[in-house]
Amino acid sequence: MCGIFGVFGVKNAANYIYFGLYALQHRGQESVGIAVFDGKKIREWKNLGLVSEVFNEEILKNLPGSIGIGHVRYSTTGLTILQNVQPFCVNFAKKTIAIAHNGNLVNAYQIRCKLEEEGHIFQTTMDSEVIVHLIAKNHKKGIISAICETMKKIRGAYSVLLLYENSLIAFRDPWGFRPLSLGILDGGYIISSETCAFDLIGVQYLRDIEPGEVLVIDKEGPQSFKVFEKDEIKLSHCIFEFIYFSRPDSYIFGKNVYIVRKNLGRNLYKECPLSADFVMPFPDSGNYAAIGYAQASGLPLEFGMIRNHYIGRTFIQPSEKIRDISVKIKLNPVKDILKNKEIIIIDDSLVRGTTSRDRLKSIKEAGAKNIHFLLSCPPIRFPCFFGIDFPTASELIAAKHNVEEIRRFLDIKTLYYLSIEGLLSAVEELKDRVCLACFTGEYPLEVDFTFRKDIAEI
Numbered sequence: 001m002c003g004i005f006g007v008f009g010v011k012n013a014a015n016y017i018y019f020g021l022y023a024l025q026h027r028g029q030e031s032v033g034i035a036v037f038d039g040k041k042i043r044e045w046k047n048l049g050l051v052s053e054v055f056n057e058e059i060l061k062n063l064p065g066s067i068g069i070g071h072v073r074y075s076t077t078g079l080t081i082l083q084n085v086q087p088f089c090v091n092f093a094k095k096t097i098a099i100a101h102n103g104n105l106v107n108a109y110q111i112r113c114k115l116e117e118e119g120h121i122f123q124t125t126m127d128s129e130v131i132v133h134l135i136a137k138n139h140k141k142g143i144i145s146a147i148c149e150t151m152k153k154i155r156g157a158y159s160v161l162l163l164y165e166n167s168l169i170a171f172r173d174p175w176g177f178r179p180l181s182l183g184i185l186d187g188g189y190i191i192s193s194e195t196c197a198f199d200l201i202g203v204q205y206l207r208d209i210e211p212g213e214v215l216v217i218d219k220e221g222p223q224s225f226k227v228f229e230k231d232e233i234k235l236s237h238c239i240f241e242f243i244y245f246s247r248p249d250s251y252i253f254g255k256n257v258y259i260v261r262k263n264l265g266r267n268l269y270k271e272c273p274l275s276a277d278f279v280m281p282f283p284d285s286g287n288y289a290a291i292g293y294a295q296a297s298g299l300p301l302e303f304g305m306i307r308n309h310y311i312g313r314t315f316i317q318p319s320e321k322i323r324d325i326s327v328k329i330k331l332n333p334v335k336d337i338l339k340n341k342e343i344i345i346i347d348d349s350l351v352r353g354t355t356s357r358d359r360l361k362s363i364k365e366a367g368a369k370n371i372h373f374l375l376s377c378p379p380i381r382f383p384c385f386f387g388i389d390f391p392t393a394s395e396l397i398a399a400k401h402n403v404e405e406i407r408r409f410l411d412i413k414t415l416y417y418l419s420i421e422g423l424l425s426a427v428e429e430l431k432d433r434v435c436l437a438c439f440t441g442e443y444p445l446e447v448d449f450t451f452r453k454d455i456a457e458i
């Protein structure tokens with residue numbers, strides 16, 4: 001997963017991009033980059049690490065210009081190496097183009113192999129690079145036609161920002177998998193993966209970039225192009241953006257994430273009304289569903305586990321080993337709250353099961369009597385090919401085990417997963433417009449089950 005942020009027509013664009021990426025840091029902690037155009041050339045700065053680690057005032061001062069794009073990365077295609085840090089900048093036909101991409105393409109490898117056979121030379125192992133190659137290949141027809149041609153060839157999830165000559169260009173896949181919003185600031189335009197980044201710098205939200213839309217912003221103002229006919233493709237917004245990924249203060253796909261998560265908790269109570277001494281979340285991802293459950297049940301809400309906020313999700317995180325170590329230092333149980341208590345614990349999701357097992361063990365060690373563990377989404381049984389890090393079915397606990405087996409593995413009294421119906425009712429009018437593939441296995445487009453994140457590595 002990744003976060004992208006673009007600015008058009010605002011002085012010192014790099015400063016705004018810096019704050020925008022700061023607000024999008026939860027979407028990716030491996031690497032960060034900013035590219036800006038000063039009217040003559042594109043300058044960029046990028047590295048592995050967090051926004052606050054990679055940038056400082058001095059660096060931002062050396063990125064002058066009023067148009068620019070930025071990116072934070074959590075890799076789902078291509079390894080975590082400097083070469084794969086975005087924005088990715090290339091020169092072709094005396095022009096420079098920089099790209100920032102959120103989402104995963106499902107046919108990038110096939111396109112890449114074909115282009116390589118034709119003599120194209122790739123510099124990275126990211127799926128995003130094929131987008132640039134396809135645009136360069138079609139550039140003689142003009143940039144807009146080149147993007148439209150490209151969108152007809154690539155399949156999968158893509159919310160993309162391009163910095164090209166004097167323009168900022170945004171385009172989004174016709175399924176609408178990942179969010180992308182447009183706002184205004186001081187007569188300029190801002191585009192962000194999530195609206196929480198707008199709030200930080202005082203941007204007024206205008207609208208979402210539409211699924212299948214290309215939006216070109218230059219000195220003439222914004223110009224919109226539709227690449228696909230309406231109703232040609234079924235909308236498939238990623239429901240996991242609501243469950244886990246996006247920030248609760250964001251509006252995505254037209255809805256506030258906090259409210260949806262509270263609805264999930266309320267629906268959990270409707271389906272699984274338990275009594276206990278109190279309700280508690282595994283913070284932070286379980287907080288909002290826990291509030292929903294507590295309010296619906298009338299039970300008290302406690303924070304029986306305290307999170308250390310200074311544990312960065314570092315760029316080494318994708319390795320299984322590091323994930324396990326970080327669990328133990330991230331959440332600490334409060335013994336006096338938990339001792340001899342019957343507790344309903346709410347979390348957003350169970351993926352591999354390993355983190356939750358460790359956390360539940362430490363709750364038991366703190367003296368909790370009975371534990372009911374409730375999840376605000378159904379069992380995740382199928383991998384995601386569109387940008388969420390659910391790699392292979394073999395790593396997903398619910399792909400191999402039923403609920404009773406998982407309950408025994410977690411060693412708790414009750415394990416309950418929200419139903420698909422409960423999930424859909426929480427997103428209300430979006431219920432026919434979401435991708436549920438990780439729960440149902442019904443993918444909105446053809447996927448390749450042999451896909452691996454390092455597929456393009458040599």
Ligand code: 5GP
Pocket residue numbers: 244282285286347348349350351352353354355356357388389390
């Ligand atoms: P598990 O017990 O399955 O190992 O981990 C479950 C926890 O992982 C939940 O608290 C959930 O919030 C978190 N989680 C869910 N999806 C993701 C993801 O894509 N990346 C990371 N880092 N954590 C996730």
Ligand code: MG
Pocket residue numbers: 282283284285286347348
């Ligand atoms: Mg969590």
